[in-house]
Amino acid sequence: MTAQLIDGAALAKEKLSQLKQTVISLQGRGIQPGLATVQVGDDAASRIYIRNKSRACAEAGVNSIHHDLPAQSSERDVLRHIDTLNRDASVHGIIVQLPLPKHLDARRISQSIAVAKDVDGFNWRNLGALMEGTPGIVPCTPRAAMVMLDSAKIRFEGRHAVVVGRSNIVGKPVALLLIARGATVTVCNSHTADLGAITRQADVLVVATGKAGLITRDMVKPGAAVIDVGINRLPTGKIVGDVAFDEVKVVAGWITPVPGGVGPMTVAMLVENTVNAAARNQQ
Ligand code: GUN
Helix, strand or coil: CEECCCCCCHHHHHHHHHHHHHHHHHHHHCCCCCEEEEEEEHHHHHHHHHHHHHHHHHHHHHHEEEEEECCCHHHHHHCCCHHHHHCCCCCCEEEECCCCCCCCHHHHHHCCCCHCCCCCCCCCHHHHHHHHHHCCCCCCHHHHHHHHHCCCHHHCCEEEEEEECCCCCCHHHHHHHHHHHEEEEEECCCCCCHHHHHHCCCCCCEEECCCCCCHHHHHHHCCCCECCCCCECCCCEEEEECCCCHHHHHCCCCCCCCCCHHHHHHHHHHHHHHHHHHHHHHH
C-alpha cells in the first residue's frame, strides 16, 4: 500500500486564493487587513519563517509590516513596541517570532499582545477558549493539522488519535482540537515507554517532537493518517520531518510531506487568523 499525499503546499495555495477574495470584499468596505511581525535579534530560521509569512500575506492581499528589534533590546523596549502595535488601528494581527533572546521573558511578551490581535493564538484567553470549545483564535499549526485531516475526509469519532509531543504551541492544542472532534486521544512525550506500542494503535498520528525520523514504519498502523509537524535540518542541509517518510508512506493511508506539508498550511492559517481578526474588528 502507498499512502495518499496530503499536499500542504497545494492546500495552502488554495486557501490563500480564497482569502484573497475575502480581502477584496473587506477592502470594498474600507478595511485593509494588516499583520505586524516582530523579530528580536537575528535568528536565521526565524528570518526565513517571517519571510514566508510576509510572502503569504502578499499573496492574499494582506499588508505585512516587519519590525526588527536589536538582540539587546530590553523587555521594556519590546513591551513598549507591542503596546504601540496594540493601539495601531491599521494592525489587526501581531506575532512575535519565537525563540526570543534568553534575557527576555517570552511568556510575558507573548501575553502582552492584545487578545483580539493575537493571531498566533498564544494568549491565555484564546487558549482558554480552545480548552472550553468556545470561539477564539486557534493556534496556526494545530489548525493546519486539522484542516489537512479534513481535506482527506478523516473521521474522528470512534477513532484513536495519538499526538507525539506535548508543547504549548502544537501538542497540547492539537490534542484539544482532536478531543473536540470526538477522537479518543493519547498524548505521548519523550519519556513515553514503548512509544511504538502506542503509535501503532493510532488511526490518526500527529507528530511534533523535532526529532528527525523518530517515527519508523514499524510504529505506524496500516492505513493511518500521519501528520508530520517536524522541520529538522540534517547535517547535509536536507530538511526532513519527524516521520521517516520513505518507509512510512508504504504503510500509512495518508501522509504529509516535509517540506511542503504542515509548514505552508500553518502560514496560510496565520493569514486566515489575520483576515478574520480584521473582519471581526469592524463588526
Ligand atoms: N516559532 C516557531 N513556531 C512559531 C509560531 O507558531 N509562532 C511564533 N510567533 N513563533 C514561532
